[in-house]
Amino acid sequence: MLQKFDIFRLGLACLVLLCFAALSGCVDDGRGGLDRDDAPPPYDPETADADGDTISDADDGEADADEDGEANLNDLDSDGDGISDADEAGDADLTTPPADADEDGTPNFLDLDSDDNGIKDADEGLGDVDGDGTLNAHDLDDDGDGIPDQIELGDDPDQPVDSDGDGVPDYWDADSDGDGLLDVVEGSEDFDGDGLPNYLDSDSDNDGIEDGAEGDGNVDGDGSPNFLDVDSDGDLISDELEVANGTSPLLADSDGDGSDDLIETALGTNPLDAEDNPANNGDLVFVSAPRTGVPPSEELFSATTNYQELDVYFLFDITCSMSGEISAMRNAAEALITTLTCESSGVSCEEDAECASGEVCSLTGSCIEDPANNGCVPSFWSGVGDYRDPGFPVRNLRSMSDNAQATAAAIPGGTGSGANENLFQAAQCMADPGQCSGSAISGCAGSGVGCPGFRDGAVRVLVQITDEDDQANNSFSAQSAGNALASQGINFLGIDCDSANMGLNDLRSVAQAAGSLDNNGQPFVRSGDNAAVSVEIEQALNELIDLVPMQVTVDLEELDGDSGDAMPFFDYVEVNELADVDGDGVSDCVEGLATADGDGDGYHEVYSDVEPNNRVCWSFFPNAGYEPTTSSTVQTFKLQVTVRGNGAILDRFIAWWVVPPSMPQQ
Structure with a gap:
């Protein structure tokens, strides 16, 4: 018969055995999780993770995807692709469904090609080319260039395309065409419509310039990168044309002279020569608002x-008393003209800065001595005529030209007969031959201003050389002669060669009527005979071009x-x-x-x-x-x-x- 104490000991032993049995049922299966057989009731597959792959047993299931003899829920690599289910799960949360990169309904841990790019996960492995935290096997865009691998791989994933031949296939190459611009920058569009997407096109805008040379900057600030801009610098000359012209497609002003290539090309100056531009040529340039965005300013x-052209016509009274003056002028005319003509150095120019010190650039594009410092004109033309009395016509012996030697040679070799000098008629007919009858004047140039053919832009001067007053007693007068001269813009310079000043008053009257006044406001008339004639003429002409206000x-x-x-x-x-x-x-x-x-x-x-x-x-x-x-x-x-x-x-x-x-x- 059992004593109370024995009964107590027996009960305690049973209790210990029960506790031990309970503790034995809580042992883990050695893989980080609790399997269904070992787990204490109640078992919930939604929260159980028998193989510890962070995928619930419910999602793992009891199938054997890789047929390795072990159920998925106990298999650390259910699909046998060499990538653990834990790496393919997507996250460590059992309550979230496992990741499915290609969204084909088969989660990555059961999908042999998780990203559906045609390359097995086993081949893609655990690498992460773009470092974005997503394995290549699960990454639809391994290189992170915004272009899906399926596009970059080409038609045969087993032989992926390597466009630039650098040994790195396009789907792993950040710059597939090797042009120096990243694929993510170039994109998959086909800007120029040539059948090649930008990321594979070395000249995406087909402007004749490699994308790498143009770069992804935006020179003109229009929002289009240079490699996709047919006019990168915004000068309204296409990059293609600039390449053909030799100008810079990335600089609106290739030579940096302040004039855009468009302006220089349009106006005929050299856009590659900083010295050749409209401004240096002295021109003004206005560009309308569509180019600048604002109306042009002043x-x-x-x-x-300083006068640029001087035309001087020597009109001689050749009656017999003038032989000394005519001879003196014949000998001195060429030297006089040369003295008053600015000497040229022979250097071509477009602006004063291109000439030596003391020189300026003339309107004809050559360096000459500075008229302001030398009392000269860049261009001096001359001509010769004579007159006697009304019985003889006023003659044009040499029309205006730049040949000083020919002018000197045209001065009469001597005097002729005649008296009653027609001073007024000679001046008036030379100024405007239309005011004289055909028999009163001969030999006119037929072009230019007046009978001698003065140039339109020249300071026009008629130098009348005589020793007598007007004695013709006809309808011509000092006033009519002066009016004719003034209407033609011809200055009058009278030279009185008589010591008694016989012609002085009439010469002054003509000068006054013509409005030809010297620096002192007096009629432009000088006196001198024989050799002094050339001296007086030179001094008077010098005063006209150097002192007389205009x-x-x-x-x-x-x-x-x-x-x-x-x-x-x-x-x-x-x-x-x-x-x-x-x-x-x-x-x-x-x-x-x-x-x-x-x-x-x-x-x-x-x-x-x-x-x-x-x-x-x-x-x-x-x-x-x-x-x-x-x-x-x-x-x-x-x-x-x-x-x-x-x-x-x-x-x-x-x-x-x-x-x-x-x-x-x-």
């Missing part, structure tokens, strides 16, 4: 009050050979005494000069009374409200701007308007 220009005006003239009428682009010209034309911060012009409104437009554009050798300035204002019609090609419009002193040319240049095309020039 431009400054200046001129030095009225300075600005003329505008349409020019042919452009795209049409330029005048609508122009508004007005106005004197600007404070103009800093060369941009050095200092006014370039003489201040305090008298000015006038010559054309009645309300703006003073005329300098009323300026001595030679001074610089005067203006502002040239375009018509900001004028909107020209654009076309697919660049248009140019031009006005010739001529600065004149008393009607003679002081300077001449072109004002251009450039209307850019509506699209880049091809």
Whole structure:
């Protein structure tokens, strides 16, 4: 019979055995999880993870995907691809479904080609080319260039495309075409429509320039990278044309001279020569708003009050008493003309800076001694005529030309018969042969101004050399002769060769009527006989070009050979005494000069009374409200701007308007 104590000991032993049995049932299966047989009831496959792969047993299932004899829920690599289920799970949360990269319904841990790129996961392995944290086997875009592997691999995944032949297949190559630009930058679009996507096209915009050379910058700030911009620098010349021209497709101003390539190309200067541009040539350039985005503003220009052309006609009284003066002039004429002509160094130029010290660039493009310092003109033409009495015609012996030797040779070799000198008629007929009968004058040039053919832009001077007053007693007078001279813009210089000053008063009357006054405001008449004649003439001409004040005006003239009428682009010209034309911060012009409104437009554009050798300035204002019609090609419009002193040319240049095309020039 059992005692109470024995019963207690037996019960305690049973309790210990039960506890041990319970503890034995909680042992893990050695793989980090609890299997269904070992797990304490109740067992929940949704939260159980028998193989510890962070995929629930419910998602693992009891199938054997790789047929290795072990159920998926107990298999650390269910599909046998060499990548653990834990790496293919997607995350460590049992409650989330396992990852399915290609969204084909088969999770990665059971999918032999998880990203469906045609390459087995086993071959792609555990690498991560783009370092984005997603294994290549699960990454639809291994190199992270934004282009799916399926596209980059090509038609045969077993032989992936390697476009640049660098040994790295495109789907792993950040720069598949090897042009220096990343695929992610170039993208898969086909910008030029040539059948090659940009990331495989070494010239994506087909402009003849490699993408690598153009780069992915945006030179013109238009939002399109250079390699996809047919006009990278925005100068409205296509990159393709710039390559053909030799200019830079990445610089709107290839030579850095301040004039865009479009402007230089349109206006005929060299866009690759910093010294050859419209500004250096003295021209004004306005670019219409479609190019700049703002209306063009005023431009400054200046001129030095030095005559460019001097035409002198020597008209001799050849009656018998003039033999000494005629002989003296015949011997001295060539030297006189040479002295008053600025010497040329023979150097071609477009601006003063290209000439040596003490020289300037003439309107004809050659370096000459500076007229302001040497009392000379760049171009001196001359001619010769004679007269006697009304019984003989006034004769043009040599029309205006630049041949000083021929002028000297044309001076009569001696005197002729005759008396009753027709001083007034000779001057009037030479100035305007239309005011004389056919028998009264002979040998006229037939072109140019007056019988001798003076040049339009020259300071025109008729030098009448005589020792007698007018004795013809006909209808011609000092006033009619002076009027004819003035109407033709011809200055009159009288030379009285008689010691008794017989012709002095009549010569003065003609000069007064012609408005030909010297620096002191007196009629331009000088006295001297024999050899003194040439001296007086030289001094008088020097005074005319170097001292006598002039009225300075600005003329505008349409020019042919452009795209049409330029005048609508122009508004007005106005004197600007404070103009800093060369941009050095200092006014370039003489201040305090008298000015006038010559054309009645309300703006003073005329300098009323300026001595030679001074610089005067203006502002040239375009018509900001004028909107020209654009076309697919660049248009140019031009006005010739001529600065004149008393009607003679002081300077001449072109004002251009450039209307850019509506699209880049091809």
